[in-house]
Amino acid sequence: MAELFVYGIILGSIISLGAIGITLLYGILRFxxxxxxxxxxxxxxxxxxxxxxxxxxxxxxxxxxGPLSFGFDMLIAILVAILGMAxxxxxxxxxxxxxxxxxxxxxxxxxxxxxxxxIIVQSIVYLGWGSAPKFYSTAIQRAWLLPLGIKLKADxxxxxxxxxxxxxxxxxxxxxxxxxxxxxxxxxxxxxxxVTGIDTERVIAWTWAIGAGxxxxxGVLMGIExxxxxxxxxxxxxxxxxxxxxxxxxxxxGAFLGAMIVGICQQMSTAWLSPAYxxxxxxxxxxxxxxxxxxxxxxxSA
Amino acid sequence: xxxxxxxxxxxxxxxxxxxxxxxIRVEEGEIVTIIGPNGAGxxxxxxTVFGILRPSQGSIRLKGEEIGGRKPHEIVRKGISYVPQSExxxxxxxxxxxxxMGAFIRRDGVRGRIEExxxxxxxxxxxxxxxxxxxxxxxxxxxAFARALMLDPELILLxxxxxxxxxxxxxxxxxxxxxxxxxxxxxxxxxxxxREALRVSHRGYVLATGENRLEGPGxxxxxxxxxxxxxxxx
Numbered sequence: 001m002a003e004l005f006v007y008g009i010i011l012g013s014i015i016s017l018g019a020i021g022i023t024l025l026y027g028i029l030r031f032x033x034x035x036x037x038x039x040x041x042x043x044x045x046x047x048x049x050x051x052x053x054x055x056x057x058x059x060x061x062x063x064x065x066g067p068l069s070f071g072f073d074m075l076i077a078i079l080v081a082i083l084g085m086a087x088x089x090x091x092x093x094x095x096x097x098x099x100x101x102x103x104x105x106x107x108x109x110x111x112x113x114x115x116x117x118x119i120i121v122q123s124i125v126y127l128g129w130g131s132a133p134k135f136y137s138t139a140i141q142r143a144w145l146l147p148l149g150i151k152l153k154a155d156x157x158x159x160x161x162x163x164x165x166x167x168x169x170x171x172x173x174x175x176x177x178x179x180x181x182x183x184x185x186x187x188x189x190x191x192x193x194x195v196t197g198i199d200t201e202r203v204i205a206w207t208w209a210i211g212a213g214x215x216x217x218x219g220v221l222m223g224i225e226x227x228x229x230x231x232x233x234x235x236x237x238x239x240x241x242x243x244x245x246x247x248x249x250x251x252x253x254g255a256f257l258g259a260m261i262v263g264i265c266q267q268m269s270t271a272w273l274s275p276a277y278x279x280x281x282x283x284x285x286x287x288x289x290x291x292x293x294x295x296x297x298x299x300x301s302a
Numbered sequence: 303x304x305x306x307x308x309x310x311x312x313x314x315x316x317x318x319x320x321x322x323x324x325x326i327r328v329e330e331g332e333i334v335t336i337i338g339p340n341g342a343g344x345x346x347x348x349x350t351v352f353g354i355l356r357p358s359q360g361s362i363r364l365k366g367e368e369i370g371g372r373k374p375h376e377i378v379r380k381g382i383s384y385v386p387q388s389e390x391x392x393x394x395x396x397x398x399x400x401x402x403m404g405a406f407i408r409r410d411g412v413r414g415r416i417e418e419x420x421x422x423x424x425x426x427x428x429x430x431x432x433x434x435x436x437x438x439x440x441x442x443x444x445x446a447f448a449r450a451l452m453l454d455p456e457l458i459l460l461x462x463x464x465x466x467x468x469x470x471x472x473x474x475x476x477x478x479x480x481x482x483x484x485x486x487x488x489x490x491x492x493x494x495x496x497r498e499a500l501r502v503s504h505r506g507y508v509l510a511t512g513e514n515r516l517e518g519p520g521x522x523x524x525x526x527x528x529x530x531x532x533x534x535x536x
Contacts, residue, residue: 178406181395185403188392195352195386196449197378197407 002148004267010156012243012263013163014225017218018236019243019255020170021211027187027250028207029097031110035118036215037233037240039089042121043081043216044223044232048134050077067154069137070224081216089212090205092117098201118234125230133227159221166214167256174252179206187250238279239266242286248299257297261285303366305330305457305488306351306382311360311370313350314512319358320346322512326490328457333479333489335520337496337533338509344492345387347509348461351490352384353377364457379407383450387461387492390446393435397426400434400445404452412452419448422481440471447478451487458482460491464498476502496533500524508533 018040025033055073063071096113143151174180179202186193186203193200215233222232243262247254262285266278273281289296306328314320320343328334336344349355351362353374362370364380374384383404392400401419405412420427423444429437434445443463450458463479464472476498483489493499500506503520508529516529523529 178402181399181402182406184395185392185399188394189389191354192386192389192392193403195354195374195378195384196403197375197453198403199375 001268001271003150004271005264006150006152007156008264008267009260010159010225010263011267012260013160014218014221015236015239015243015263016167016256016259017163017214017221018240019247019259020167020252021214022240022244023247023250023252023255024170024183024187024207025211026244028183028190028204029110031107031114032241032244032249033211034111034114034237035092035121036211037235037237038118038121038125039085039212039215039233040219040222040236041125041228041230041233042088042219043085043212044219044228045125045129045134046084046216047074047077047081047220048129048136048223048228050080051136052134064139067141068158069139069141069153069155074136074220074224078217078220081220082213085212085216086209089208093204093208122230122234129228129230131230133229134223135227136223155224159225162217162221166217170210170214170252173210179203183207235279238286239263239282242282242289245286246289246296248296251296251298254296254298304328304363305332305365306490307361307363308347308351309361309363311347311350311357311362313346313355313357313360314343315346315355320512321350321357323360324509324512324514325360326507326514326517328488328490330456331483331486331488332504333483333491333502333520335496335499335503335506336490336492336509337499337506337523337529338515339533341511342509343512344509345461346512348384348459348490348492352382352459375407378453381453381456382459383453383455383457384459385446385450385461385463387465391434391442391449394433396431396433397437397445398430400449401452404449408453415452415454419451422451422485423448423478439467440474443467443471443475444478447482451482455487457488457490460489462492462494464493464495472498497524 018036022033022036051073055076060073065071096117097110100110100113141153141155143153146152174184182198182203183206186198186200190200219233239262243258244255246261247258262282265285266281269277269281304327308324308326310323310325311321312319312323324343324347338344346355350357353372357370361368364382369377369380392403398416401416402412405415425441426444426448434442464475467475472495479489480502491499500520500523506520506523507514508516
């Protein structure tokens with residue numbers, strides 16, 4: 001049980017990186033980004049492109065960082081995936097969502113458009129890499145045996161550490177920087193932000209960049225944890241939205257808390273149920289929250 | 303040259319003109335009040351001057367420069383600020399952060415200006431780290447004023463500054479408006495509390511059904527029999 005709890009925290013770390021992006025985007029744009037899972041996937045594959053093709057040609061790669069299953073090249077690959085996904089998300093906003101905003105389209109149309117973007121992104125992954133699973137590394141990694149019978153791999157510690165650092169980074173960004181404060185102000189009241197002189201289109205671009213950058217890292221961490229699959233992000237949408245709604249949509253701290261709870265519940269459930277039911281656990285949690293406390297744990301009252 | 307000159311402006315929502323040829327002038331350092339019945343187009347006029355609505359006809363000039371149809375984030379750089387009637391603060395931000403947002407387009411001198419605002423609004427000084435959503439209505443209105451003053455504007459537009467406040471706070475709001483004016487800022491306000499507003503105003507305009515009805519010095523309008531009967535409640 002203790003082991004499942006720890007694995008739940010690892011899973012929660014990955015969910016939180018996706019859920020924080022969804023919640024920040026919702027706060028500003030007021031629609032749920034259904035392409036978020038596929039942004040994770042594409043981020044994971046961009047890193048794969050780097051470690052499997054691009055970086056080995058430059059002579060980087062092959063080495064391993066201490067007990068981790070990957071080397072320094074993976075850190076570069078993660079950085080490229082973040083920047084690449086940030087650029088792709090801003091481009092998608094410019095091509096799709098900005099046009100809808102300027103026409104004053106209904107929010108439901110934006111959500112539907114994001115579904116279209118999700119399908120396009122997923123198709124790109126299929127076309128580029130095929131449907132077979134991909135692995136960053138085939139190296140076998142020995143797990144450490146910790147007290148309470150917990151088996152933990154160095155990669156899992158890496159996943160948790162990266163997630164915590166990024167969550168802390170988002171916190172500092174929102175609280176300390178001029179753009180972070182403008183983002184919170186825009187989430188509070190976009191009209192007022194405009195009359196105050198805030199360029200809300202720039203705020204929106206930053207929000208996409210941060211959301212998609214975090215999603216890219218989540219995708220890479222999923223790939224490190226198991227494998228890369230073209231549908232991995234799409235099927236991950238349920239825990240992502242469950243965490244977002246549980247925490248209170250629009251609240252990044254809530255998204256982190258919700259992600260940890262969903263991750264732990266999903267992993268603990270495997271003590272009694274087949275792991276195939278993990279998405280169902282997230283789905284049931286989401287329904288219960290919507291019935292009992294629709295504004296979520298840390299959500300604002302209407 | 304007037305600080306603000308609105309001439310023959312037509313404007314409204316979705317092709318339907320609410321303003322039908324409104325003209326107003328504001329000179330430097332003046333307080334100008336716009337009164338009129340509901341639906342007269344008072345708030346529409348404010349939104350049109352500030353670029354939230356586009357005028358379909360007419361001109362809006364700030365110190366001679368045409369600003370009609372420009373976007374709010376451009377107009378705010380010209381030295382005008384706007385305080386909307388409701389939802390005029392960022393509730394999840396602290397007092398200090400709200401003020402900092404007021405000076406978003408400026409990168410330096412923000413800290414000093416915040417201190418100046420705490421001098422003008424001493425009520426806020428001890429609450430700089432408090433989240434604005436937890437403040438009282440009167441305090442929030444002060445935050446909204448201070449936010450709008452952060453860029454040191456020459457003109458501030460106030461849409462119903464006393465709306466929704468307890469009667470004891472209303473006179474305080476008008477006192478603050480006079481304080482703001484005392485620092486050299488011209489004020490244009492739309493008000494339901496027409497009597498109090500005209501009392502502190504240099505001049506006033508009466509609008510009805512999107513057109514100019516009357517204008518004159520504040521005390522004169524207050525004394526006008528027709529204004530009294532129609533808009534001041536007796």
